[in-house]
Amino acid sequence: MKQGEKSLLSRNKILEACGILFAEKGFDATTMQDIIARSGLSKGAIYHHFKSKEEIMQALGDKMFFDNNPFDEIRKRTDLNGLQKIRELLRLNQSDTKRNEFNMAAIPILKDPRILATAVEANRRVLTPLWLELLEEGKADGSIQTKYAKELSELLPLINFWFMPSIYPATAEEIHNKFIFVIEVLSNMGLPLMEEEDIKATAEKWIKEISPK
Numbered sequence: 297m298k299q300g301e302k303s304l305l306s307r308n309k310i311l312e313a314c315g316i317l318f319a320e321k322g323f324d325a326t327t328m329q330d331i332i333a334r335s336g337l338s339k340g341a342i343y344h345h346f347k348s349k350e351e352i353m354q355a356l357g358d359k360m361f362f363d364n365n366p367f368d369e370i371r372k373r374t375d376l377n378g379l380q381k382i383r384e385l386l387r388l389n390q391s392d393t394k395r396n397e398f399n400m401a402a403i404p405i406l407k408d409p410r411i412l413a414t415a416v417e418a419n420r421r422v423l424t425p426l427w428l429e430l431l432e433e434g435k436a437d438g439s440i441q442t443k444y445a446k447e448l449s450e451l452l453p454l455i456n457f458w459f460m461p462s463i464y465p466a467t468a469e470e471i472h473n474k475f476i477f478v479i480e481v482l483s484n485m486g487l488p489l490m491e492e493e494d495i496k497a498t499a500e501k502w503i504k505e506i507s508p509k
Contacts, residue, residue: 307345309335311359314352319397323353323404350411358418360394367426378434379488385430386489390498403462412463419453427452431487442486475499 313334317326326349332339346352366388370381406412428449434440442448455478457463459471466474476499482489490498 303345306337306341307355309337310342310345310352311356314349315356315360318353318356323349350408354411354414354418361422367430370430377437377439378430378432379439382430382434382440382487383489403460406457406460407462412457416454416457420450423453424449440486444485448482448485448487472499 310331313331314326317330317334321330328339328342328349331342331349331352335342346355366385369388370376370385373381373384376384406415428445431440431442431445431449435442435445459474461471476495479489479495
């Protein structure tokens with residue numbers, strides 16, 4: 297096995313071990329010794345790939361996204377127009393229980409400014425082009441009427457950070473108001489993400505998951 301393949305194998309062992317540990321014990325309760333024991337790698341090998349648990353959490357989140365990228369699945373759908381693809385994308389995200397649980401577990405570490413900055417940059421680099429592709433498709437087929445495709449593609453990846461109570465402290469009622477506000481603003485910008493009858497049910501379900509306990 298080549299050196300690069302060995303390195304990738306070791307990295308994946310760490311991520312697999314941490315995925316199990318974070319789910320079983322939680323992020324804070326997982327120790328470096330736990331990671332060593334579960335992965336079968338030395339402390340030096342782990343630190344060769346990652347400087348901290350927080351960095352592992354970020355890499356694990358990236359891997360979960362790219363291993364099951366909902367944008368790839370939506371891109372193949374020839375039966376949907378641009379707006380329908382975006383709505384289906386949101387539905388797929390909401391139904392991905394494993395990823396949602398992971399995202400909820402990752403919220404507290406975003407209090408670290410360095411980690412938050414890295415997460416924002418990753419979202420800008422990865423998600424903005426994907427959102428822009430769907431928005432431009434919707435403009436082309438007439439299902440999305442907006443002059444602000446580029447601006448919306450940059451805004452959409454940032455909205456989740458505004459909703460997070462660990463970054464912007466808020467009560468459940470305040471988060472609900474934010475949700476309604478975002479839906480209305482995006483609709484006024486030419487991107488109606490939800491039908492009127494779906495807004496209340498979606499808001500209640502999602503806010504229950506993200507609200508401070």
